[in-house]
Amino acid sequence: MINFKEFGLSDDILNILKNQGITKPTPIQEQSITLIKNGNDVIAEAQTGTGKTLAxxxxxxxxxxxxxxxxxxxxVTPTRELAIQITEEAMKLNNAKGLNILAAYGGKDIGSQLKKLQGSVHLVIATPGRLLDHxxxxxxxLxxxxxxxxxxADQMLYMGFKNEVEKIIKHTSSKRQTLCFSATMNSQVKKLAYRYMxxxxxxTIEKEEITLKNINQVVIETTDRRKQDDLCKILDRDNPFMAIIFCRTKRRVDNLEIALYQKGYNCQKIHSDIPQGKRERIMKSFKNTxxxxxxxxxxxxxxLDISGVSHIYNYDMPENTESYIHRIGRTGxxxxxxxxxxxxxxKDKRTLDLIESEIxxxxxxxxxx
Structure with missing residues (x-):
């Protein structure tokens, strides 16, 4: 069985991993680390939750x-949440290195970022808009x-950041190493990757082994009228340590949070209309249980990569199989x-049949x- 030592990582880094209880590389880490360390450009296709940040x-x-x-x-990453999360992982490793790390994303005071940039910055973790601003x-x-x-990368293109990403690349050294990580390797991602690599x-890491491993999946047959009561019954039965409840729209999230809060559940909502500062506070509170x-x-x-999430409740049916895989990948x-x-x-039978067929x-x- 391969371990991190075999990648030729420094003892300081190995000790940090050991102290975090990270002992065995995941498949994406096993296949990527040596290639990246040796200076290769890499296109990696792996689901969220497979350890690609450390890869x-x-x-x-x-x-x-x-x-x-x-x-x-x-x-470069599409969302502020992801930028924050990667920064947290980088900060843990940084005890071994002493690099100056800057997280640059919208919603964060640009003044403090500019102040930090007056010194020496070695690693920047950014969303496209704020990076172009700098x-x-x-x-x-660069x-x-x-x-x-x-x-x-797939989410970045889906969110319409193609032009921004290309502008950023034009400001970098032509001798740079380029790494492209994506949950799906569609034609758009491939075109972007091969053009600049x-x-x-x-x-490529197979999806099935990630999706189903360690996750007990159950369908609760219900009706729209009964759904909220059924959710409360299952929450009371499970009393999970930490759980995420997924809804299809921001309005559905708002309504469900009010209903559960009034029934005495310890819950908070998160969606894109909530101000960035508040979202960060909510995520911190959730991570702190x-x-x-x-x-x-x-x-x-x-x-989102939050250790300790024991249960996922798909209150609303996901749009497709990929969304279902992504949701349940928050646990296990x-x-x-x-x-x-x-x-x-x-009414969800057709989508459910498709999900079952594809997984x-x-x-x-x-x-x-």
């Missing part, structure tokens, strides 16, 4: 030096960049057992008495 951060940290006074690493102000210089990471190595139930839309929860992580419930009314399993049904 690019570990070799990047090995290849960066605190003694070089320039931006050596840039990670580039236009000449406060970030001309000596060693490594560029496009994280969640040099003989990239392709790493001060909140038991997080009620979220798909977009707000994109890329790092070898822990997870539970995923899917509330299905008669190649019949999900057990229950009725709540």
């Amino acid at each position: 690019f951060l570990l070799p990047m940290f090995e290849n960066m030096s605190p003694n070089m006074n320039m931006v050596q690493g840039l990670i 580039i236009s102000r000449n406060t970030i210089n 001309s000596n960049l060693k490594t560029l990471v496009l994280d969640e 040099n003989d990239p190595r392709v790493v 001060d909140i038991q139930y997080l009620i979220a839309t798909d977009v707000a929860a994109r890329g 992580r790092a070898g822990e057992e997870g539970y995923a419930y899917l509330f299905a009314a008669p 190649k399993m019949n999900i057990p049904r229950i009725n709540i008495e």
Whole structure:
């Protein structure tokens, strides 16, 4: 069985991983770290929750030096939440390296970012809009960049950031290493990747092993009228440690939060209309287990990696199989057992049949008495 030592990582980094209880590399880490460490361009296709953040951060940290006074690493990501999350992971590793790390995203005071940029910054983790703002102000210089990471590339293109990403790339060194990480490798992502990459190595991690491993899936047959009562019954029965409840729209999230709060449940909502500062506070409270139930839309929860989530409740049917896989992938992580419930009314039969067909399993049904 391969371990992190075999990648030639420094003892300081190995000790940090060990202290975090990270002992065995995931498939995406196993296949990517050496390629990245050796300077190859890499296109990696892997679902969220497979450990891809460490797959690019570990070799990047090995290849960066605190003694070089320039931006050596840039990670571009579609959402603020993901930028915050990657920054948290990078900060944990940074005890071994002493790099200056800047998180640059909208909703955060640009003044504090500008102040930090007056010193020496080695690694920038940014959303496209805020990064271009810094580039236009000449406060970030990417001309000596060693490594560029496009994280969640499919989501970045889906959210309409193609032009921004291409503008950013034009400001980087032509000698840079480029890494493209994506949950799906559609034609748009491939076109972008191959246009700006040099003989990239392709790493693909099969979806099935990630989706179903360690996650107990159940369909709760219900009706629209009964659904809220059925949810409360299952919440009372499970009393989960930490859970995420997914709704289809912001309005559905708002309504469900009011209903559950009035019934005495310890819950908070998160979606894109909530101000960034408040969203960060809610996520911090949830990670600290001060909140038991997080009620979220798909977009707000994109890329969230929160250890300890034991249950996922799909209060509303996801739009498609990919969305279902992404939702339930919030649980059953790092070898822990997870539970995923899917509330299905008669009108949802067609979507449910499609999900079961694509994940190649019949999900057990229950009725709540």
